[in-house]
Amino acid sequence: MILKLILIELGKIFRKLRTYIGFIAIGVLVPVVQISLYFTGEGYVDFATRNLKDSFIFVGNLLNGYLIAYLILQALFIHIPFLIVLVGSDLLAGEATSGTYRMLVTRPVSRISISISKFVAGFIYTNILLLWLLIISLFVSIIIFGTGELIVLRDKVYIFASDDILWRFFLAYGFAVLSMTTVLALSYLFSSMVENAIGPIVASMAVMIVFIIISALPIDILEPFRPYLFTNHMIKWREFFGDPVNYSEAINSALILLLHIIGLFLITTFIFNRKDILS
Amino acid sequence: MNTEKIIEVKGLTKKYKNLVAVDNLDLNVYRGDVFGFLGPNGAGKSTTIRMLLTLIKPTSGYIKIFGKPLQKSRIEILKKIGAIVEKPDFYLYLTAYKNLEVLGKISGGDTSKKNIMKMLELVGLEKRYNSKVKTFSHGMKQRLGIAQALLHDPELIILDEPTTGLDPQGMKEIRDLILYLSKEKKKTVFLSSHILHEVEMIANRMIIINKGTTQVEGTVDELLNPDKLRVTFEVNDISKAFEIVKLTKWNESFVMKEKNQLVFNLPKNETSELNKYFVENGLDVSAVIPTRSLEDYFLKITETSK
Numbered sequence: 001m002i003l004k005l006i007l008i009e010l011g012k013i014f015r016k017l018r019t020y021i022g023f024i025a026i027g028v029l030v031p032v033v034q035i036s037l038y039f040t041g042e043g044y045v046d047f048a049t050r051n052l053k054d055s056f057i058f059v060g061n062l063l064n065g066y067l068i069a070y071l072i073l074q075a076l077f078i079h080i081p082f083l084i085v086l087v088g089s090d091l092l093a094g095e096a097t098s099g100t101y102r103m104l105v106t107r108p109v110s111r112i113s114i115s116i117s118k119f120v121a122g123f124i125y126t127n128i129l130l131l132w133l134l135i136i137s138l139f140v141s142i143i144i145f146g147t148g149e150l151i152v153l154r155d156k157v158y159i160f161a162s163d164d165i166l167w168r169f170f171l172a173y174g175f176a177v178l179s180m181t182t183v184l185a186l187s188y189l190f191s192s193m194v195e196n197a198i199g200p201i202v203a204s205m206a207v208m209i210v211f212i213i214i215s216a217l218p219i220d221i222l223e224p225f226r227p228y229l230f231t232n233h234m235i236k237w238r239e240f241f242g243d244p245v246n247y248s249e250a251i252n253s254a255l256i257l258l259l260h261i262i263g264l265f266l267i268t269t270f271i272f273n274r275k276d277i278l279s
Numbered sequence: 280m281n282t283e284k285i286i287e288v289k290g291l292t293k294k295y296k297n298l299v300a301v302d303n304l305d306l307n308v309y310r311g312d313v314f315g316f317l318g319p320n321g322a323g324k325s326t327t328i329r330m331l332l333t334l335i336k337p338t339s340g341y342i343k344i345f346g347k348p349l350q351k352s353r354i355e356i357l358k359k360i361g362a363i364v365e366k367p368d369f370y371l372y373l374t375a376y377k378n379l380e381v382l383g384k385i386s387g388g389d390t391s392k393k394n395i396m397k398m399l400e401l402v403g404l405e406k407r408y409n410s411k412v413k414t415f416s417h418g419m420k421q422r423l424g425i426a427q428a429l430l431h432d433p434e435l436i437i438l439d440e441p442t443t444g445l446d447p448q449g450m451k452e453i454r455d456l457i458l459y460l461s462k463e464k465k466k467t468v469f470l471s472s473h474i475l476h477e478v479e480m481i482a483n484r485m486i487i488i489n490k491g492t493t494q495v496e497g498t499v500d501e502l503l504n505p506d507k508l509r510v511t512f513e514v515n516d517i518s519k520a521f522e523i524v525k526l527t528k529w530n531e532s533f534v535m536k537e538k539n540q541l542v543f544n545l546p547k548n549e550t551s552e553l554n555k556y557f558v559e560n561g562l563d564v565s566a567v568i569p570t571r572s573l574e575d576y577f578l579k580i581t582e583t584s585k
Contacts, residue, residue: 008381015372099368103427106332106364107385108357276335 001109005117006124013087013125016094022083022129026076030136033072034144037063044071045151052157065142066150066165070241072137073172077235080133080176081183081208087125088187089200091118092272096195096279105277115269119188126180134173152241160243168245172237175250178257179234183208185264192271195279230260283310284346285435285467286331291340293326293491300326302491303340308469308484313461315478315485315499316471317577323491324471325365328439331469332362344435358387361433363441367424371413375404375423378412379430388431398426402456417444425456436460437469442477450477457481475577479503487577494576503571509534510550512541513566514557523560529553 013019037044041063049062092115095101104114150165152158160168186207190200211231214222226232233253239246286308293301301323308314318324329335331342333353342349344356369378376395383390399405402422412420421441428436438457442450458481460466472478478485479499486496495502514520517539524530524541529549534542545553550567557564 004384008384011381012370015370017372098371099366100370102332102334102364103368103382104385105334106357106360106362107382108354108387109385110354274336277329278335 002113002117002120005109005113006120009091009117009121010124013121016090018086018090019125021086022080023132025083026080026129026133026136029076029079030072030133030140033075034068034141037068037071038144041068049151049157061146061148062151063145064148064150064162065138065145066147066160066162066169068141068145069138069169070150070152072141073133073169073176073237076133076137077176077179077237078212080129080180082205083129084126084180084183085187085201085204088122088184089191089204090197091122091188092191092268093194093197093200094191096277097197099279101277101279111273112269115265115272119185119265119268122184122188123181126184127177130173130176130180134169138169150241154238154242158241158243160241168240171240171250175237175240175254178254178261179237182230182234182257182260182264185261185268189264189268189271192268192275230257233257281310281312284308285310285312285344286314286469287343287346288327288331289341291327291330291342292338293323293330293335294338300491301330301337304488304491304493306486306493306496308467310467311461311465312484313457313468313470313482315482316469316488317473317475317478317485318471318488319473322473322488324473324488325439326491327488328362328364328437328469328471331437332360332364333357334364358431359434360437361428361431361435362437362439363421363424363428364437364439366417366443367420367427369412369420369423369427372411374409374411375399375415376408378423379427382427383430386431390430394430398430399423401429402426403452418446418449421445421449421453425453429460433466435467435469439471440473441470442472442474454481475503475574503574505571507544507546508550508569508571509575510543510545510553511566511568511570512543512554512557512564513539513568514541515539515563515565517541519560520557520562523556523562527556529556 045062045067095104105111147162149162150160152160183204187200187204190203191197194200208231211229215226215229215232233256236250236253239250284307286306288304288306291301291304292299304323304327316324316327326335330337331344331349333349345359347356349356370381373381376399379395379398380390383395388394396405396408399408402425404419404422404426407415407419412423415423421444425438425441428438442453445453454477457468457470461468470478470482482499484498485502487494512520517536520541521536524533529543529545532543532545534544536542543553550569554564554567
């Protein structure tokens with residue numbers, strides 16, 4: 001029954017126009033970045049290598065598909081959640097808005113099954129959206145710009161050989177699945193509390209923005225809170241673009257995100273299970 | 280009458296903070312009943328139906344459906360129920376056919392094309408099967424609501440004001456359909472309404488609730504066609520009429536006089552007899568108005584609730 005419910009939920013998600021906003025946004029934004037870098041990317045490479053040029057000679061194609069994909073991932077990572085919450089916020093609240101909660105909850109299935117199927121369907125949407133981002137940003141960039149060494153500016157400058165890059169992207173995207181699922185779980189929680197999807201969209205984004213601001217503010221009093229902010233852990237995909245890779249840091253953050261997902265999902269299901277359907 | 284209880288409600292109460300929406304409600308629906316659940320707007324009908332369908336949890340009391348406690352056997356019970364709760368809402372971006380398919384699959388019903396089309400035909404929507412529900416009128420949605428309620432061939436059908444917002448023809452079609460389901464398909468129907476006349480036409484048993492509590496319960500015949508009627512006679516000389524009635528057996532049936540009207544509580548067959556008596560005694564009777572006390576009462580509580 002769960003599988004049937006998941007397929008039904010997926011059918012609902014992919015028949016809604018708002019679902020495609022994310023795909024369209026990525027399909028427009030990424031090519032814009034690619035085109036811009038196609039014409040101005042050399043400037044970025046010059047900036048990245050300015051301190052090293054006195055000591056090293058750079059040869060080969062530094063403005064390549066890997067660099068473009070990395071820059072896109074870094075730039076869009078904060079914006080992709082907005083596309084996730086558009087769907088996550090609608091999963092339960094959308095049923096209330098359209099009045100179909102009544103139809104759904106009076107069927108001979110448990111509310112827990114409904115909650116699981118909706119969340120899994122949202123999770124599948126999240127994965128498909130990230131896969132779309134991966135295809136557009138990495139594979140299309142490789143086709144346009146070719147491959148080469150990847151130069152990454154973090155606390156120091158890393159240069160990765162071209163045959164040592166692809167796996168890092170796959171791990172980063174695997175980590176992104178966890179990050180974005182946390183965002184999905186957060187919006188799903190808000191979705192269970194209200195009867196209109198707008199509220200959960202705003203609330204989810206507000207939580208993220210507040211957490212990001214708290215993380216960025218150099219105020220000592222906020223320091224103890226930072227390890228508990230999931231937004232701090234969402235950016236740990238960058239660990240895969242270091243040498244050596246700080247696996248313990250990445251795994252620790254992945255586990256924290258996983259705990260967030262499980263916790264938020266359980267709270268949502270608890271709320272939904274006890275909810276009086278008055279819409 | 281079949282004595283197998285399909286719905287058994289005892290002491291059902293729902294409170295929202297200071298508001299008591301349903302207060303200690305008892306009711307029984309038997310197999311084969313078309314049970315009229317009557318009350319003015321805000322009487323607690325929809326709240327009761329939502330509790331019967333597990334949309335909301337009762338504050339206290341118990342509900343047994345098909346002889347089983349609702350909360351413990353929820354899934355098993357809901358498999359055998361088809362329902363419309365208030366106005367039927369659907370996935371507007373899906374077609375009528377797809378909506379039935381989705382809801383039917385979750386209910387475990389027969390979602391073959393043949394069965395879905397049969398249901399759409401039953402409610403007169405077969406030609407619009409491929410239209411998105413967002414293009415449907417309220418009446419069409421109401422009919423689609425009935426189709427989805429019947430798709431999995433339930434034993435019990437719960438309809439919450441199914442004729443609301445329909446034109447007279449649409450109302451008649453729904454009433455005919457309910458009668459067909461009851462008589463031909465032997466379904467038990469729980470029908471909520473705020474229209475006494477509607478319940479009278481299709482139900483065999485009924486309950487009237489107001490402010491969440493039971494006012495009366497019984498068969499429609501007992502409640503709406505009692506042996507005695509409240510009859511108002513409008514006459515030209517009220518004093519004379521009053522005087523001559525005093526000398527007759529109808530003196531005991533006299534209720535009140537007002538302006539040029541005398542009101543009696545009469546056995547059905549004595550209305551014409553008393554009318555004849557007035558005429559034979561030289562009085563002009565300009566109107567004889569029979570009213571049923573329950574109808575009067577219901578009108579009163581409906582007016583109060585507005």
